[in-house]
Amino acid sequence: MGMNLKTGKPINRKLAKSLKATGKPRSTTGFLLDQQSQTIGSFLPPSLDHRPPAVYAIGLNYKAHAIETGKELPRFPIAVALATTSVVGHESPIVVPRCAQDPLEIDYEVELGIVISKPCKNVRVDKAMEYVLGFTVANDVSARRWQGKKGGGQWSRAKSYDTFTPLGPSILMYDNDSIRLDENNALHLNIQTKVNGVVKQTSNTNDMIYTVPEIVSFLSQGCTLEKGTVIITGTPSGVGYTRTPPEYLKHGDVVECSIEHVGTLRNVVHFEGVPVGVEGGGKESGVKEAAKEKTKERTV
Numbered sequence: 001m002g003m004n005l006k007t008g009k010p011i012n013r014k015l016a017k018s019l020k021a022t023g024k025p026r027s028t029t030g031f032l033l034d035q036q037s038q039t040i041g042s043f044l045p046p047s048l049d050h051r052p053p054a055v056y057a058i059g060l061n062y063k064a065h066a067i068e069t070g071k072e073l074p075r076f077p078i079a080v081a082l083a084t085t086s087v088v089g090h091e092s093p094i095v096v097p098r099c100a101q102d103p104l105e106i107d108y109e110v111e112l113g114i115v116i117s118k119p120c121k122n123v124r125v126d127k128a129m130e131y132v133l134g135f136t137v138a139n140d141v142s143a144r145r146w147q148g149k150k151g152g153g154q155w156s157r158a159k160s161y162d163t164f165t166p167l168g169p170s171i172l173m174y175d176n177d178s179i180r181l182d183e184n185n186a187l188h189l190n191i192q193t194k195v196n197g198v199v200k201q202t203s204n205t206n207d208m209i210y211t212v213p214e215i216v217s218f219l220s221q222g223c224t225l226e227k228g229t230v231i232i233t234g235t236p237s238g239v240g241y242t243r244t245p246p247e248y249l250k251h252g253d254v255v256e257c258s259i260e261h262v263g264t265l266r267n268v269v270h271f272e273g274v275p276v277g278v279e280g281g282g283k284e285s286g287v288k289e290a291a292k293e294k295t296k297e298r299t300v
Contacts (some may be wrong), residue, residue: 090168109235203236262300
């Protein structure tokens with residue numbers, strides 16, 4: 001990247017208390033700079049290791065999204081295991097394999113990501129947050145035809161291509177004062193997706209059907225969540241395939257997923273085999289191509 005960043009450390013409750021004692025700014029959130037800087041080559045995924053030991057995705061976990069897909073609200077969290085090789089970081093390209101390029105089918109899904117702090121098994125809901133290190137932004141990139149008939153309805157396959165789980169740009173620690181659960185264990189964070197600067201998804205995490213503690217507890221039943229495990233918690237309404245006509249990502253598109261207080265994750269779509277610098281991959285726009293495919297399906 002060649003980016004020059006100022007360095008420091010996040011302000012948590014312990015640091016805020018020490019700052020107050022020395023007469024320095026009393027903010028309990030934010031970042032305390034140390035007057036130094038470093039040049040970085042790339043952003044790594046916000047994981048405790050090179051890759052998380054496991055990645056789980058939760059499907060249909062926003063009320064408005066379940067409604068836009070025409071599906072009933074799930075009775076239990078819908079858990080999908082994703083390949084850890086799908087994980088990449090902020091500013092890394094989303095590489096679309098040849099098998100998912102024609103017709104266009106790639107969709108965006110902004111999601112709140114949970115990072116587990118220590119081994120977690122058979123945890124009660126009221127104890128679940130003791131195992132949460134913090135939160136990050138995720139884009140649960142999905143190949144919709146492979147998720148449907150072409151892939152036999154296997155969600156994991158459609159979401160596990162290399163680079164299809166961007167995470168970042170950092171982890172917001174759970175002990176940060178900007179993150180608070182309400183009396184119903186819900187988070188209230190604005191969440192949004194932009195494609196080429198145009199807002200496509202905008203919602204709030206309080207529309208989640210299952211809360212963060214409920215999800216962590218559910219996944220931990222009989223199954224150890226190792227330290228560093230990442231759980232992405234579902235996407236709000238506004239995904240491309242539910243639009244009229246459907247809108248899919250194309251070569252060169254810039255996808256920005258944002259969550260209040262957590263950050264903005266930015267990735268550029270690159271179609272495998274298309275030379276760098278070629279715009280659109282020689283294909284029509286995602287809207288036009290999707291409309292043609294939908295018309296073709298209706299006539300079959």
